[in-house]
Amino acid sequence: MKPTNIQDPEYFHKVVDCQYACPAHTPVPEYIRLIAAERYTEAYMVNWESNVFPGILGRTCDRPCEPACRRGRIEEEPVAICRLKRVAADNKEEVRHLMPSVPEKKNGKKIALIGGGPASLTVARDLAPLGYEIHLFDEWNKGGGMMRTQIPAFRLPESVLDEEVDYILDMGIHTHFNTYVESMKEVLEKDYDAIFVGTGAPKGRDLNLPGREAADANIHIGIEWLASVAFGHTTKIGKKVIILGGGNTAMDCCRTSRRLGGDDVKVIVRSPFKDMKASPWEIEDAQREDIPILNNMPPKEFVVENGKLKGIVFGKVAAIYDENGKRSLIPTGEPDVFIEADDVIIAIGQDNAFPWIERDLGIKFGKWDLPVVDKTTFQSTLDRVFFGGDAAFGPENVITAVAHGHQAAISVDLFCRGESVYNRPAPYTNLVSQKMGIHEWSYDSPVVVDKRYLVPHAEKQVALADRKVEVELGFDQPTGFKEAQRCLNCDVQTVFNTSRCIECDACMDICPTSCITFTANGEEGDLRTRLLAPANNTEQDLYVSENLPTGRVMVKDEDVCLHCGLCAERCPTAAWDMQKYLYQVTKATPIWNISEQSTI
Amino acid sequence: MTYIKPKFRHPELPKNKIGYAKADYEGAISTLCGGCGHDSISGAIVQACYELSIEPHKLAKLSGIGCSSKTPTYFLSNSHGFNAVHGRMPSIATGANMANRNLIYLGVSGDGDSASIGMGQFVHAIRRNVNMVYIVMNNGCYGLTKGQNSATADIGSLSKGGSENRYPAIDLIGMALELGATFVGRSFSGDKTQLVPLIKAAMSHPGFALLDVVSPCVTFNNKPESTKSYDYVRAHLEATATIDFVPEKEEITVDYPEGRSAHVELHDGSVIHLSKLAPNWNPTDRYSAVNRLLESKMKGEVLTGLLYIDPNSQEMHELENTVSQPLNTLREKELCPGSKALETINASFR
């Protein structure tokens, strides 16, 4: 293999598994260390800079970082990254003065943001400090998009949402609430220099089975129903409720039903339990609220008596997988099952819908009626129109919408300044030694063996009595500290200097997880078979040195390195050093420079 | 502060035949200087014991005094251990072995511990062919007492302070050959590919197996002009052969390169395979080994590898014709068989 090019900003970035997996590349270990140091405000700002909604995401994030977390490859469970984020948000002090100020004098450019969800709000935050005049349109009476209309208050208190939405709206954003934009053509005719579409995927799928129309009064579309609950229009539901669907929306619908009078609430999915799309923790939370999940039961018919819904007839299937792993659901031949219901909520997915965008404006649409959008620049086929969030490529989650927003803001800014939108800024990186003295590093290098801490919950009876009572209570500070100590500091990199190595094997001998091998070089596939310990995880790189005096090379498998620093500790010539790598996605405007303000 | 070895190990570490992972052969975290050759030798011992599937409780590690003699703390935590006074490990090993022949004895010593204060003990253990592995971690100095030249320091070798050693070196290998040692090898701490099979072979040898392992003291004796430094040893390394140890009943799967090669079969059926043999050298011929050693010395080479093995070695218990049962398990019944037995014995002398 060629010697690893550690100058490539992506090499060490990839070693920080959580940050790499985070769509917005939040510097996770950095803020976790700040939490351990009780520097909650700075921990919050590190988050706010990259993910804009730390308090919201600390409660609701889809957590792509957690399955990626190195800790999960070393013991059973990853660091509770998401809940730690909430610790920062819950314990911070005043932060407004740390946020960038917005110039009185504007730069003369005017931007329209359609939709008030996280994608648009991110664009607004990144552009407002540059002096753009920003107009935000949303059909509802407040900002937040689906974070407000969909995510139930028992998962996300309104006060937390308001606070973080307001940090942005208070940056002098011109809001046009209660305004559904009917025509893109009209928007284009106004004097906006650029338009960002962040309208989400607002259409809930329906299920057209016999009886659907006759029972309409008691059949609800999941996302419409949740929005109606969020705005207080719907306050009740029948005692017996069936939720059709197995995603996160279904979980929110069933749990909300439990709070609005449903005491026999069931989730029924057509396929096997293990194929459910909902996050494991959301399924757990639903089950904890006495909601059974029945699987392998496709609905066949809504049964209506005297014009009123009585229940649903379900078939019974089994999942069969062919040799390619493709699933088919085969009827088992068992008799159909009738299950009673007063109300049914259909939560089987969402679609994009752009009825308000005329198709002759030069904005091309492709598959599934999604706009044609550049994956890097978020530009549509009409140069001053940009898309992001669920509107761009279909429904995802808040953090993805934020990541899109950052990139779209860069594009809008480049476009307005007449530069090429492909002129993307490089990430900010910084690599600094953490050595403080003999046996002393500036980070807590010992690796604790603590198992993942559980988060306390509100008492079930109290929680079910009021849909606004938050269920998860978050870690207290001492638990937050202990959980933070589980983080392996993957951003503190093992940096190898070939010219200093005397090949004494000290690092290889001490490494607890047998990451380091000195051996003859070879192709990657061959090298992986010749290392001290199995190197079967090809997703993780091998760090290869230049040739050493004996003709061998140092090969380090990054897979299960604990970042414990013992290799550097034992190295007599400091050929190894532990250096903290900071990687920050460059924003349209500097928001908070971690290395200057909060380094730990 | 990091001086704590994390508890986590590689989750996919393989297990050996008896179900142990390499980690099960580790010891406490080393307190030697980072880069000390002794740590690498400890690593090689761990590797060898793991590969040989040794049951940790069937091994006893013994040592004297010195940085080298501290190392048994850093490997095989689950084995027996005895830390003797300076230079007295061979006697302890002899006594322990006499009492319980069922353990594997691994002696660890230094050049000071063996070639100076413990010389009298060392030679007699060889002479008696005590069934043990005797590793000298040879750094040419007294590491623990801050680097004074030891008796194995070569004449002309420079110490850390720059002073030249005026006395000729004692070559433990040459001496052992002279004394009739039945297994003699030399290696280098920085060459695990050679050291691990040598340790495995030594452990399988019935009798005294001496391994003189050059092991640089990074702190006090690692100037390039020191003949025990990493740079010097690497530049002057010469091997008798490439060694491979194939345990009993294991198939030979390696393709040995063309050239002179030899197999030495051990009593337990395991095989030492040697390839790329040095000219005029036969591993089972003491005379050729002595010659080869002298030749290398004249040329200024550091000769490593297996130098001599006596496949017909008779260890102390065989020479003493002791019972096969460990002496420490003999009880009154066996030791005092009664007057009838005594009469029979007496009758045999009449």
Ligand SMILES: Cc1cc2nc3c(=O)[nH]c(=O)nc-3n(C[C@H](O)[C@H](O)[C@H](O)COP(=O)(O)OP(=O)(O)OC[C@H]3O[C@@H](n4cnc5c(N)ncnc54)[C@H](O)[C@@H]3O)c2cc1C
């Ligand atoms: C029930 C449910 C629960 C969810 N839970 C989570 C969760 O826990 N964590 C998570 O990360 N994600 C969750 N999501 C997904 C997440 O809410 C979305 O991915 C995210 O909000 C998308 O952000 P966005 O900015 O693209 O658009 P949205 O948040 O969808 O915001 C778009 C806004 O634009 C408005 N709009 C649309 N068209 C127009 C128009 N023509 N004129 C004016 N306004 C318009 C919409 O009403 C909406 O307010 C959930 C989704 C649902 C349905």
Ligand SMILES: Cc1ncc(C[n+]2csc(CCOP(=O)(O)OP(=O)(O)O)c2C)c(N)n1
């Ligand atoms: C009876 C006695 N004499 C002297 C000493 C002091 N002393 C301790 S270690 C040592 C030399 C050790 O040298 P070596 O065996 O080569 O070990 P190294 O530290 O080099 O590995 C000496 C002389 C002692 N501990 N006991």
Ligand code: SF4
């Ligand atoms: S251990 Fe810490 S730094 Fe490493 S992936 Fe997990 S959260 Fe991120």
Ligand code: SF4
């Ligand atoms: S930091 Fe060094 S010693 Fe620790 S696990 Fe990683 S490579 Fe091994």
Ligand code: SF4
């Ligand atoms: S003083 Fe020398 S022999 Fe002792 S631990 Fe340090 S390097 Fe090793």
Ligand SMILES: [Mg+2]
């Ligand atoms: Mg010594």
